[in-house]
Amino acid sequence: MRTFTYERAVDAASAVETAARTGGRYISGGTNLLDLMKLEIERPEHLIDISRLPLRAIEPQPNGGLRIGAQVSNSDLAAHMLVREGYPLLAEALLSGASGQLRNKASTGGNLLQRTRCPYFYYEGPAGCNKRDPGSGCSALGGFNRGHAILGASDACIATHPSDMAVAMTALDAEIELLAPDRSTRRVAIDAFYRDPGTDPRIETVLEPGEMITAVLLPPAPRGRQRYRKVRDRASYEFALVSVGVIAAIERGRVDLVRIAFGGVAHKPWRARAAEASLTGQPATMASYERAADVAMADAVGRGHNDFKIELAKRTLCRVLADTMGSE
């Protein structure tokens, strides 16, 4: 690990100012950042510890929504009754990720910013990685790419985003609240928070230098039923091959509301808006779900080892739609 200096932030306003001035990095749970620092993939010169900032509240909002402080741990969020009752999709997604120990440490903001587990990114060797070392190429393109993206990827990077939590938040239309070094705040829809890999996959989000995630805002709990289903190589403590988060309601046998987000298929949680539109108003039958699944995967591209993900994503979606809305 490279050397760095460390300070514990006193308050959020001074932390963003310090980060902008020093180029320092925020550390909270540290479960991903420290792992990457040990491997010298991340090499911060200054660490600003924001884990004790008073951003730990889960508060109902006047509009009926929920405000989740960025320092709320993954386990506290999953255990909160307002989440379990109003947003069970989010609790299910959180509980399907990592281990009890890691969820106790990992923060809401840090979970959003965790980096890909692409093996070519993670393990330095002769194989190039544009995310780790710009211009060195993407070894996954012609290499071992069983876990890689089938949607949204570029010729520079086919890595996936590893978060389960963010998939649920994407289906829930969450917004991310950011605090800038000039003390202004802005809100970004989670779907617009992540950047496409394009030609420079190092840059993963729209965060500006020094900006800090202070909260995630959920709209009022949606009507209908919610479900998160994760398919992976082992039953626990494993990243998704494919995951699906669905919110759905039926009215007189027809799909009245549906929101679909996929995990494990792209560089970000993948919202399937065209599939949602095509399914809305259709009869709640397996035939409708299969058509929607075809729409969701219309642009999917396999890279060899991960070709199976396209069919797996379709089948998983159909299963979750049937779980939430029934099927004739």
Added chain:
Amino acid sequence: MEIELLLNGIPRRLDLDPRTSLLDALREHAHLTGTKKGCDHGQCGACTILVNGRRINACLTLAVMHVGDEIVTIEGIGATDRLHPLQRAFLEHDGFQCGYCTSGQICSAIGMLGEVELNWPSHATADVSRPTIELDDREIRERMSGNLCRCAAYPNIVAAIRDVAVNAAP
């Protein structure tokens, strides 16, 4: 940097490089070697300890981040002449072979049983919106999945934890 950590109820002054993980601070500086280093990347759970009553991986956090916290390691949980009920249960149920993962398993199980007492759901919970949790073997396995045992003593580990959970239940 010189810092003070509260280790098993005893304040200890340590002079540490900021890079020192809490795990290395415990083992190499405070000489509390009961906590084991397995993978050093948060994948095996051998380094599980309790911080403010919650189980965490000591390898994936910096010692300097824990000034002011109550840190409990296996040395603070029991000793040969005063075994913790989980330690006794692991002996009775043969919950280990080589023993390398055991201190992590026991710290993790203590944290896990506390989480169940607070009715935290898990991935094995059928309906997360129900406010109470019933701890069956499926729940124990899921909740302990962050602790690997390469000797594969899993069935006996589950039996040991079940034994303690049943006897502690009101």
